[in-house]
Amino acid sequence: MAESPAPATIDVPVKSVQELVLDPENNFPDNYIHKDAGAGFQDALLPTQEIPVIDLGLIMSAATAEQELTNLHSALSTWGCFQIINHGMTRSFLDEVRQVSKQFFELPKEEKQKFAREPNDIEGYGNDMILSKNQTLDWSDRIVLKVQPEDQRKFKVWPEKPKDFKNVLAEYSERIKLLTKEILKAMAKSLNLEEECFLRQCEERAQVFVRFNYYPPCPRPDLVLGLKPHADGSLITFLLQDKEVEGLQLLRDNQWFKVPIISEALLVNAGDVLEILSNGIFKSPMHRAVINSEKERLTVVMFVVADPEKVIEPVEELVNESRPRLYKSVKNYAKIHIQYYQQGKRAIEGAKIQP
Ligand SMILES: O=C(O)CCC(=O)C(=O)O
């Protein structure tokens, strides 16, 4: 019998959102519209109880560590995120990261296309990976690059312009690596676990991806989303927000909340892998990005992903009679996660042990 042909890929590149915006008719394609938009995406509340701010300086100092670790524990078990300050990166360095990102998206289309994502690859410049015909697309262009481990960097898709791009990104990735260590240690301590417990998940072969999200203005912010609701498939995520334009919203108790901008802070959120490791004590929050009818918005996101070869499962010490094990063991979770994401589904549901 003849072998059946490999399924034809439907992941063909679509026009960048930046190009759509330039279309004088501004008739954006139907597949960007969320049919169930309801009252619109702009109506999120501001949190009455602020999204917590965690000061790394207080965690590092013996006199204040205990209280700040309690705050960290509380932040991750309620919101699933916090804004971190005193993280060691200066405002001017963060501005440089924002600046080179902006300069890249301002380049002519031909220059950006040199670093285009190939079908079925996640790295490179482009937009949504198309995995199903009915997929609702995100109103954002992006560039995704693997920055760690260093020997896996695919320089073929790293922008050549602006000329500082590579250096600034390499420096940012180094800083994030150091910060990840401190935060993972603090998270473990806040659960009374041995300090290295989460850190072990990202020794040597852990992967870090950066994603630059560029959201052009959109004439219908009530019907279109910059990024559809999702939780991250990472261990943890660092988000550098736009300094001027809000857009990130978080779901808590079935209600969407706006995340305020603190320009010198990074928003740190738990990803699904941390939720699994912590046996559900830390929450991987659902979030989405809304867009603006007049202003563009740009964010830079670092996803710290567990080693794809490592089995992820709840830490033994966090499983007991009063808190039974909630998740199965999973491997290469990031890959499963992407497929679920493009179908608008939550991958972690598949990892839950059904009662
Ligand atoms: O741009 C934002 O505010 C959200 C980005 C995000 O959630 C992501 O890239 O996973």
Ligand SMILES: [Fe+2]
């Ligand atoms: Fe996200």
